[in-house]
Structures are given as C-alpha cells and as structure tokens.
Amino acid sequence: MTVNNDLHAVLAQPAGLTDDDVRIIQQDFPALHQEIHGRRLVYLDSGATSQKPRWVLEAEREFYETCNAAVHRGAHELAVRATDAFEDARTTVAAFVRAAPEELVWTANATAGINLIAQALGNASIWAERGRGGQEIRQLALKPGDEIVVTELEHHANLIPWQELAFRTGAVLRFIPVDAAGSLRLEEAERLIGPQTKVVAFAHTSNVLGSVAPVHELVQLARRVGALVVLDACQSAPHMPLGLPSLDVDFAVFSGHKMLGPTGIGVLYGRRGLLDALPPVHTGGSMITTVTMERAEYLAAPQRFEAGTQPVGQAVGLAAAVQYLDGIGMDRIHASVTVLGQRLAEGITAIRGVKLLGPPAGEPRIGLAAFDVEGVHAHDVGQYLDSLGVAVRVGHHCAQPLHRRLGLSASTRASAYLYNTTDDIDEFLAALSGVRPYFGVGK
Numbered sequence: 001m002t003v004n005n006d007l008h009a010v011l012a013q014p015a016g017l018t019d020d021d022v023r024i025i026q027q028d029f030p031a032l033h034q035e036i037h038g039r040r041l042v043y044l045d046s047g048a049t050s051q052k053p054r055w056v057l058e059a060e061r062e063f064y065e066t067c068n069a070a071v072h073r074g075a076h077e078l079a080v081r082a083t084d085a086f087e088d089a090r091t092t093v094a095a096f097v098r099a100a101p102e103e104l105v106w107t108a109n110a111t112a113g114i115n116l117i118a119q120a121l122g123n124a125s126i127w128a129e130r131g132r133g134g135q136e137i138r139q140l141a142l143k144p145g146d147e148i149v150v151t152e153l154e155h156h157a158n159l160i161p162w163q164e165l166a167f168r169t170g171a172v173l174r175f176i177p178v179d180a181a182g183s184l185r186l187e188e189a190e191r192l193i194g195p196q197t198k199v200v201a202f203a204h205t206s207n208v209l210g211s212v213a214p215v216h217e218l219v220q221l222a223r224r225v226g227a228l229v230v231l232d233a234c235q236s237a238p239h240m241p242l243g244l245p246s247l248d249v250d251f252a253v254f255s256g257h258k259m260l261g262p263t264g265i266g267v268l269y270g271r272r273g274l275l276d277a278l279p280p281v282h283t284g285g286s287m288i289t290t291v292t293m294e295r296a297e298y299l300a301a302p303q304r305f306e307a308g309t310q311p312v313g314q315a316v317g318l319a320a321a322v323q324y325l326d327g328i329g330m331d332r333i334h335a336s337v338t339v340l341g342q343r344l345a346e347g348i349t350a351i352r353g354v355k356l357l358g359p360p361a362g363e364p365r366i367g368l369a370a371f372d373v374e375g376v377h378a379h380d381v382g383q384y385l386d387s388l389g390v391a392v393r394v395g396h397h398c399a400q401p402l403h404r405r406l407g408l409s410a411s412t413r414a415s416a417y418l419y420n421t422t423d424d425i426d427e428f429l430a431a432l433s434g435v436r437p438y439f440g441v442g443k
C-alpha cells in the first residue's frame with residue numbers, strides 16, 4: 001500500500017496542519033482532483049461522507065486480490081487470511097477509540113448500530129416478560145412508564161429507533177430542549193433525567209450546529225439514576241481523538257464512510273459485559289454455539305451481533321482509514337478542522353443576509369457550519385455553489401425537529417475535513433457572498 005512520498009514530511013511535523021501540508025494530503029485523494037462544471041472541486045460535504053485516500057482503496061483491493069474468502073469457518077489458507085484480516089481490522093479500529101476488540105461490533109453504519117441497541121433492548125423486554133434469560137435481562141428490560149431521554153438536536157438516526165423502542169415497550173420518550181442558539185439546556189436535562197430514565201442517548205457533536213455536547217455532565221446525570229448512555233459519535237470520531245471507555249458511555253456508534261473508510265461499514269462500541277448481556281437482534285449463521293430444531297444458544301459478543309456474512313473487505317478498508325488518520329494524528333486533524341470551522345463561522349457571520357446556525361464564531365465548534373440565506377431556499381443556494389465547483393449539503397440534514405425548533409425547514413451546510421485548505425474555505429465564502437445578489441435579494 002502507498003501514500004505519496006511527500007506525506008512522510010508532513011507526518012514528521014509536530015502539530016497542526018498548514019495549507020502546504022494539506023496540499024500534500026490532497027494528493028492521496030483521487031476524487032479531489034476533478035473539475036466540476038469546469039471549476040476546481042471544493043469539497044465541503046464531508047459531514048455527509050468523506051472522500052477516500054488511495055491507501056484505503058488499495059487496502060480493499062489488496063484484500064480482494066489476496067485474501068478474499070468467508071471468515072470464521074473455512075479450513076483453507078484464504079479463509080485463514082480473511083479471518084485474520086477481519087479480526088486484525090477489529091483490533092485496529094478498537095484501538096483507535098481505546099476499546100478492546102470484543103467491545104466492537106461491526107455494523108453497516110451508525111444508523112444500524114443505534115437500531116441494533118434499541119432493538120436488542122426491545123428484545124430484552126420481551127425476554128423478561130416471557131421469563132427468558134436471567135437477572136441481567138430483567139435489569140436491561142424497559143417497561144411501560146420507563147423513560148428514554150434524547151435531545152432536540154438529534155439526527156433522525158438517533159431519534160426514530162428510540163421512538164420505535166418506546167412504542168414497542170410502552171416507555172415514554174422525553175427530550176432535552178435546545179435554546180434559540182441551539183445549545184442544549186442542561187438545567188432541563190437535570191430535571192428530565194430521573195428515576196424513570198433507563199436510556200440517555202445523544203450526539204457527541206451536532207451534524208447541523210457543529211456544537212459539542214457536554215458529555216461529562218450528561219453521563220453524570222445518567223449515572224446518578226443508573227441509566228444507560230448511548231453516544232452518537234458519528235460526527236466526532238472522524239474529527240477528534242476519541243477514548244470511549246474514558247468518556248464512560250455504555251454504547252457508542254460511528255460510520256466508516258465519514259472517516260475516510262468505505263461505505264457499508266460502521267461500528268457499535270459496547271462496554272464489556274453489557275453486550276454479552278443483551279439478546280441478539282439478527283439471528284442465523286455465525287452467531288451460535290449450538291442449535292436444535294427448537295432453539296439456539298448464542299455466542300458471546302461481538303459474534304452474537306454479527307449474523308451472516310460480514311462486510312469483511314469494508315472492515316479492512318476502515319482499518320486502513322484509521323491507520324491513515326492515526327498516521328497524521330487525530331490531535332493535528334482536530335486542530336486543523338477546528339481552525340477551518342472557526343474560519344467558516346467567522347466568514348459566514350460577516351456576510352450580510354446570511355445567518356449562521358449554532359454557536360457564534362469564537363465558541364467551540366467542529367469543522368462544520370450550517371446557515372440560512374435570507375430570501376433564498378437552501379436548494380437554490382446549493383445549486384448556485386455547485387455551479388462554481390463548491391459541494392455543500394442542503395436540506396434538513398436528517399434533523400427535522402431541530403430545524404423546526406430554529407424556525408427553518410432547511411439550511412445549507414459546509415463541512416470541512418483534513419483535506420481542506422483555508423483557500424477552500426475562502427473560495428466557498430466568496431461564492432456564498434454572491435448568492436443573494438445572484439438571486440436578486442441583496443447586495
């Protein structure tokens with residue numbers, strides 16, 4: 001596998017990423033070297049999905065060329081290689097978030113991870129009701145009147161699975177509201193998280209506002225009442241060093257495709273012991289110890305949650321992605337995207353008729369910024385920017401309740417990553433300044 005030669009010089013440097021460093025990194029990303037509508041592509045949609053370096057593309061290709069076989073069951077050499085590659089990938093990705101390999105379940109993406117936990121908890125309720133499983137199952141089971149607490153800023157992926165769990169179990173869904181600026185109202189969290197609370201689920205960083213949740217405070221509130229904590233780390237895992245055990249959450253999820261990895265692979269982290277206590281969700285091959293015609297005994301985690309043929313090539317690709325990120329250094333990536341996020345926030349705020357969502361410039365935010373252009377629909381904003389080669393995301397970003405709370409139906413979002421320079425941000429800002437004049441609603 002290869003990275004470009006100049007990258008070695010970037011890797012040897014101590015902190016942050018200069019624009020020159022980023023230009024060297026960009027050489028590893030083929031998709032960035034295209035013209036879009038005759039213009040240089042400025043890709044600012046990494047919050048939706050990231051581009052992939054050759055290192056990752058080659059890792060997947062090498063896997064298929066040299067190791068491809070079904071894992072965990074073959075007696076031949078290729079099956080051994082494939083199993084090793086699959087389990088080594090688990091160890092690599094687990095180490096990336098400071099977890100043990102058996103705490104990491106492969107999923108299709110973050111959405112699948114949250115659904116898995118919510119459905120497993122629903123199954124725990126059914127098992128408890130029907131007298132299956134022991135004391136652990138009864139502790140995990142939700143019953144009518146129990147409460148699930150989420151926040152008003154969640155991505156639908158961290159909302160709808162909880163709505164469905166509430167429906168299945170008779171539990172009640174409560175939410176921590178945000179203020180007009182989109183910050184979580186912690187005093188409300190304190191009031192809401194009480195003896196009935198069984199689950200507290202929230203996003204580490206908002207995919208719309210770019211704000212960072214007060215993880216420590218929320219975990220403390222949940223611990224006080226013995227509730228499980230589920231962290232949606234979909235927008236934080238790509239951007240900052242993440243030690244999941246030290247955050248003291250019970251479960252966390254993230255998606256490979258947002259962090260240089262392939263699509264079709266994601267991660268569910270579950271605290272050791274807890275995963276083994278949960279009933280499975282998907283059942284079938286590769287997750288059992290013994291099966292009779294009447295019933296089955298299940299393997300311990302992670303295998304009990306990995307029924308059927310797994311996304312092996314994708315897991316290998318994700319391991320290569322986190323190696324690439326670690327090679328550059330998550331501290332440096334965090335520092336770099338934070339600078340880009342602030343540049344976005346400041347620049348957007350300075351444009352007349354454009355309203356920045358979320359924390360004001362100068363306040364903590366990751367490398368993304370969503371905004372509303374007064375008098376121009378987000379889809380028109382996106383199309384205009386696209387005509388100038390700038391790729392952004394438009395719509396409700398799978399966060400309809402948050403947009404409703406902010407009095408909007410849609411917004412536009414620019415999101416940066418390790419391969420964006422400050423020039424990319426400035427080019428985007430220059431293009432954004434032209435939107436209202438172009439549509440004849442301002443100067």
Ligand SMILES: Cc1ncc(COP(=O)(O)O)c(C=O)c1O
Nearest residue numbers: 109110111155157203207234255
């Ligand atoms: C905060 C957050 N959670 C969950 C998701 C869902 O990710 P996926 O579609 O990869 O499952 C996203 C995707 O944008 C996200 O930003």
